[in-house]
Each structure stands twice: as C-alpha cells, then as structure tokens.
Amino acid sequence: MSRGFRRSALIGAGLATVLAAGTAVVACQSSGGSAAPKLSVADPYIPLPATPGGMGAGYLTVRNDGGADQLVKVTSPGAGSVTMHRSTEQTMEEVGALEVPAHGSLNLARNGNHLMIMDWSKQPALGDELELDLEFAKAGTVVVKVPVKPLTYRPGS
Amino acid sequence: MAPLRSTRPRLLSAAALVLGATLALSACSSSSSGGGESSGAAKVSKTSSSSQYRGTVLSKHFDKPDLVLNDTSGQPYDLKARTAGRTVLLFFGYTSCPDVCPTTMGDIGVAMAKLTPEQRQKIDIVFVSTDPERDTPQVLRTWLDSMGKDFVGLTGDLAKVKAAAKPLGIMVEDPVVAANGSVTSTHGAQVLAFLPGDDKAHLLYMAGTTTDTYRHDLELLAQGVAV
Known part of the structure; x- marks a missing residue:
C-alpha cells in the first residue's frame, strides 16, 4: 500500500518537474521583448589589488526577475576608469556591453566577465567601499557600494 | 524485494x-554570461584516472624552457640551471592584469601558505612576465609579494618569453590595441608543473583551478608522489 503510494507520488513529482521546466522555458522565451527588467545586485566585491593602488577587478552578480537588459557602462566617483572585460583561457578583451538575460543573471566572476578599475582617487584598503554606478540600457543607473576584500576572497568563503 | x-x-x-x-x-x-569559467572548469578534469593528482596529467612531457631573464633583484636568472632537480610551477602573465593573473597566483599563494616550511622549500613558483615593458623587476616584486614573498619573478626580452612559451603550448602575443583604445591581451592562463626527476612538465592546471586542488597536488608534489 505505502509502496504504491510512494510510487505514484514519485511519478507526480516527475510530472510537476516537467511542467515547471516547461513554464520556465516559456517565460524565458516570451519575456525578452517588452517586459521591464527587475534588477538587483548581489555579492559585489573588489579584491585588494596585488600592486597597492594598482589595477583592480570588480565582481558582482546582477539578478533579473524581469525582461532582458544590458549593462552598458560602469563609472565610479572614486576611480578614473572602470571598463568591462572578459577573460577566456587565452585572452582578455574589453567588451562594450554585457547582456542581462530575462529572468536570469549576469555574473561577473573570476576568470570570466569582470570590471577593470584604474586611476583610484584613494589607494584602496581592506574594508573600504567603492561606489560603482552601473548603467543599464533599460533600467537606468543602479548604484552599489562595493567592499574591498582580500586578494583571494570568494563570495561565501 | x-x-x-x-x-x-x-x-x-x-x-x-x-x-x-x-x-x-x-x-x-x-545564455549570455560568456561561460569562460565553466569551459575552464570542464578542462580541469584529469585525463588519467590512475593518478592521485587532480591536475590534468600530460601525456606529452614538455621540456623546461631554456630561458635566461632578470629576476626581481635585476640579476640574470637561468631557469633551467637554477631549478634543476626541483619541482617548479610555471605561469606566464603580467601585473596589469586584474583578473586571471592575481586570481591564479593568489590561489597558489594561499595553497603554498598551507604547506609546512619543509614542503614549501621543495617547490619553486615561477612567474614569467609577458609585459616586460611595464613589469620592471621592482614592479614585479611588489606585485608578487602580495601572493608569495619567495615567488620567483622573471622579466626581460619578450621575444625570449614568446620562444619559451610556444613549445609549451602557451600562447603569448603582443597586446592588440583597437581603434577605440581597448586592449586585447593574449596569454595562456595555464600553469605547468615540472617534476624534479626529469625536469619536464607532467601536470597542467587551467584558469579556475581551486586553492584546494593546488594544495592537494602541491602536497603530493612536495612528497615526491609519482604522477
């Protein structure tokens, strides 16, 4: 009796999963056009530059509960230059914009997409916060305070 | 049943x-996040299941490059002669690289710091600059000190660096400056481990290799465990 129940429960769970996946895919395809993006920024950090006051990197995750958007520019009142770059196994290149997919996220993380920060107005130290102004094509400017963390820091560590 | x-x-x-x-x-x-990390992580998987090492076991054992450059004190450093019979981790990069270079060297530094002094003494970490114009011995020393005070930094003739990297399958090219001023730098981000027995490269670590993996393999290397 109980085995029979467990079995049908399992099948039910499987069906529910398929339905959920179907819904997610549909949402993904249909909301890219006109829906407004709903953005939030998580886990921003700047590893302390290896050369004091030297070139730094910025990492963060942009979560999007709405339609697709693009990160088109990043500036900071505390640094003369912030540019968007992408690392691959062989190269590092500057990029003009980074896609924020609908109902997805844009990850700026080590060994991938990242911000390059130069010309600090004050040499960054552990515990400092740098303001970054993230300019999105649709959502406008999102201001984040980004903490300076140890050189080898990872979110959650 | x-x-x-x-x-x-x-x-x-x-x-x-x-x-x-x-x-x-x-x-x-x-769909649009670049995927640099995931492709790197996929390549980290080791090729030989019989090895205790987590790095990629190389089927072709590269010779240690015949490379003489300046070290961070400005003195000539003969890589082959100075590291003969020692375990060497070799990485090519440059100090004005904000992402891959400090991440890789920093993670190796954290792993090295977890070894005993005796284990550490058996391993040389060598960083070769692919941007010698900006990476003077002093610039290199300051940068490396953030990751490991005893890390070796080498800088000098870029033509020599390219010639040393090429047979190792590591791409080093001059930076390409686009019309809008953006710079594309090409340098292979892999780390090679050379063994003391034959002074040849036996293990490969791609960008994105974790500190845990480095610590695990560096301990085995320090103990002289066969690859």
Whole structure:
C-alpha cells in the first residue's frame, strides 16, 4: 500500500518537474521583448589589488526577475576608469556591453566577465567601499557600494 | 524485494526528468554570461584516472624552457640551471592584469601558505612576465609579494618569453590595441608543473583551478608522489 503510494507520488513529482521546466522555458522565451527588467545586485566585491593602488577587478552578480537588459557602462566617483572585460583561457578583451538575460543573471566572476578599475582617487584598503554606478540600457543607473576584500576572497568563503 | 526492484526504473526516470529540468533552467539563465569559467572548469578534469593528482596529467612531457631573464633583484636568472632537480610551477602573465593573473597566483599563494616550511622549500613558483615593458623587476616584486614573498619573478626580452612559451603550448602575443583604445591581451592562463626527476612538465592546471586542488597536488608534489 505505502509502496504504491510512494510510487505514484514519485511519478507526480516527475510530472510537476516537467511542467515547471516547461513554464520556465516559456517565460524565458516570451519575456525578452517588452517586459521591464527587475534588477538587483548581489555579492559585489573588489579584491585588494596585488600592486597597492594598482589595477583592480570588480565582481558582482546582477539578478533579473524581469525582461532582458544590458549593462552598458560602469563609472565610479572614486576611480578614473572602470571598463568591462572578459577573460577566456587565452585572452582578455574589453567588451562594450554585457547582456542581462530575462529572468536570469549576469555574473561577473573570476576568470570570466569582470570590471577593470584604474586611476583610484584613494589607494584602496581592506574594508573600504567603492561606489560603482552601473548603467543599464533599460533600467537606468543602479548604484552599489562595493567592499574591498582580500586578494583571494570568494563570495561565501 | 521484487516490488522494490520494480520501483527503480521509475526512480531513475524521475531523476532523469529532474536533471532535464535543471538543464533547461540553466540553459535559460546562463545564455549570455560568456561561460569562460565553466569551459575552464570542464578542462580541469584529469585525463588519467590512475593518478592521485587532480591536475590534468600530460601525456606529452614538455621540456623546461631554456630561458635566461632578470629576476626581481635585476640579476640574470637561468631557469633551467637554477631549478634543476626541483619541482617548479610555471605561469606566464603580467601585473596589469586584474583578473586571471592575481586570481591564479593568489590561489597558489594561499595553497603554498598551507604547506609546512619543509614542503614549501621543495617547490619553486615561477612567474614569467609577458609585459616586460611595464613589469620592471621592482614592479614585479611588489606585485608578487602580495601572493608569495619567495615567488620567483622573471622579466626581460619578450621575444625570449614568446620562444619559451610556444613549445609549451602557451600562447603569448603582443597586446592588440583597437581603434577605440581597448586592449586585447593574449596569454595562456595555464600553469605547468615540472617534476624534479626529469625536469619536464607532467601536470597542467587551467584558469579556475581551486586553492584546494593546488594544495592537494602541491602536497603530493612536495612528497615526491609519482604522477
């Protein structure tokens, strides 16, 4: 009796999963056009530059509960230059914009997409916060305070 | 027993459905994030299941390059002669690289710091600059000190650096400056481990290799465990 129940429960769970996946895919395809993006920024950090006051990197995750958007520019009142770059196994290149997919996220993380920060107005130290102004094509400017963390820091560590 | 066995295929198919759903979701959310990390991580998987090492075991054992450059005190450093019979981790990069270079060297530094002084003494970490114009010995020393005070930094003739990197399958090119001023730098981000027995490279670590993996393998290397 109980085995029979467990079995049908399992099948039910499987069906529910398929339905959920179907819904997610549909949402993904249909909301890219006109829906407004709903953005939030998580886990921003700047590893302390290896050369004091030297070139730094910025990492963060942009979560999007709405339609697709693009990160088109990043500036900071505390640094003369912030540019968007992408690392691959062989190269590092500057990029003009980074896609924020609908109902997805844009990850700026080590060994991938990242911000390059130069010309600090004050040499960054552990515990400092740098303001970054993230300019999105649709959502406008999102201001984040980004903490300076140890050189080898990872979110959650 | 029999009914239990009959549920197994259902369990499996349920698992497959869940897996399928997960794939569909992640394909949706990661469509434009570049994927540099995931492709790097995929390549880290080792090729030989018999090895205790977590790094990629090389089937072709590269010779240690014949390279003489300046070290961070400005003195000539003969890589082959100075590191003969020692374990060497070799990485090519440059100090004005904000992402891959400090991440890789920093993670190696954290792993090295967890070894005993005796283990550390058996391993040389060598960083070769692919941007000698900006990476003077002093610039290199300051940068390396953030990751390891005893890390060796080498800088000098870029033509020599390119010639040393090429046979190792490591791409080093002059930076390309586009019309809008953006710079594309090309330098292979892999780390090679040379063994003391034959002074040849036996292990490879791609960008994205974790501190845990480095610590695990550096301990084995310090103990002289065969690859």
